[in-house]
Amino acid sequence: MDPHLLRTYVTVARLASFSEAARELGYTQSAVSQHIAALEQDLGAPLLTRRPVAPTAAGERLLEHAGPLLLRLDAARADVVRLASAPEHGLTLAVTPTALGPRTLAALPAAGVTLRALARDEIPAAVATGTADLGLVDGLAAPSDPLRLPDVAPLTTRGVGEEPVCVLLPADHPLTRRPGLRLGDLVDARWLDAPGAGLPLAHLRGAGGGTGFRSALRYEGTDLHTLTTLAAAGHGLTVLPHGIATGVPGTAAVPLVEPRLVHRTELLYGGGLRGAAAALAGELLDGV
Known part of the structure; x- marks a missing residue:
């Protein structure tokens, strides 16, 4: 054909x-x-x-x-071009907003980096076709379980971090007094659906048996500040990594204790990493 x-x-x-x-x-x-x-x-x-x-x-x-x-x-063409071309000084990193944790930010080169905020399902294709040198995707998973990513091309996927997750509530919400929350108790709550900025509701549905978790408001942007502002104003709950959820003005971050879920971040790359891409991948994978 x-x-x-x-x-x-x-x-x-x-x-x-x-x-x-x-x-x-x-x-x-x-x-x-x-x-x-x-x-x-x-x-x-x-x-x-x-x-x-x-x-x-x-x-x-x-x-x-x-x-x-x-x-x-397209992925095959990009892989061959990547091997045949001269090393680049710059680096393009495709990310989801919640994948940019403190460790990743500390590892970024001082100059020459382009960050592209993309939807989770778009990042593997961006790396496969060469529009991004590296990709960072994240999501909810059981501890040590890999994320389920689209199989778009032969890519290497490595876990680079896991951390607890919290439910972000308005500061005056009655549930803020609890030491931890069970997902099953929140099925009928008002939720923010923000697949580009936070952790998708589909992940919660999957963890909670596939039902409930209806959206009270859908936000189609990628700005975390907007998402947390909506949560603080009472427009719905959202689940975020502990490091992002804590300390947000006007909110309280309550740990999600059942089921046991973590925020997992994975690094995606093709073959033949060189230059800044190889250096960043080495930093992120060091000690993992």
């Missing part, structure tokens, strides 16, 4: 238009039509209806495979 034809097909299916796909890809509309016809002939099945432009059943199935296939190709 020709990857150029597959990329054309994915673009047409996404835009639902041959002309728009031609404009985005820099082809003529005739060339796009020829690409789709050649791919359909190769697979022996129609992939798109023409009016309107939409995937057929076979086309939908192909789309399920196309994303991972094309990402693997």
Whole structure:
């Protein structure tokens, strides 16, 4: 299967238009039509209806495979380029906001670093395709258990830290008097859904049996200060690493004691680390 034809097909299916796909890809509309016809002939099945432009059943199935296939190709290209190119002086680190703990901040080089705050599921792809040299992802897990990450390419994943987690409450909340909280007692509480800034509600649902933990307010940004301000104002509870949750003005951080969960941070990288990326990876992995 020709990857150029597959990329054309994915673009047409996404835009639902041959002309728009031609404009985005820099082809003529005739060339796009020829690409789709050649791919359909190769697979022996129609992939798109023409009016309107939409995937057929076979086309939908192909789309399920196309994303991972094309990402693997991009990852392979990035890995080879990384090995063949001259060492870079700079470093691009893709992170989630809650993955930037004190140890990571202390290990960062004094200059030449670009931090890219991304969604958790986007970080493996960023590292695989070379848009980031290293990635730091985090989440809730049982002690010593690895995180469940998308399998986008052959990447090395290493745990670099675990710490307790706390429920962040407004300072006047009645539960602040408790020495610890059980997740099962909080299923019906008002929660903040902030997948880009805090620990996702989906992680809590998974730990709590898959139900409850309804969102009272959804925040789609990546700024931790905004998230903690919303919690302090009483718009919902959130779970954060102990080091981030403690000392936030207007709030109280109560340890989550049941089930036993930790905030786990993992380092992601491809092969052939050099320069600043190798140095930072060595710092983070030292003593782990």
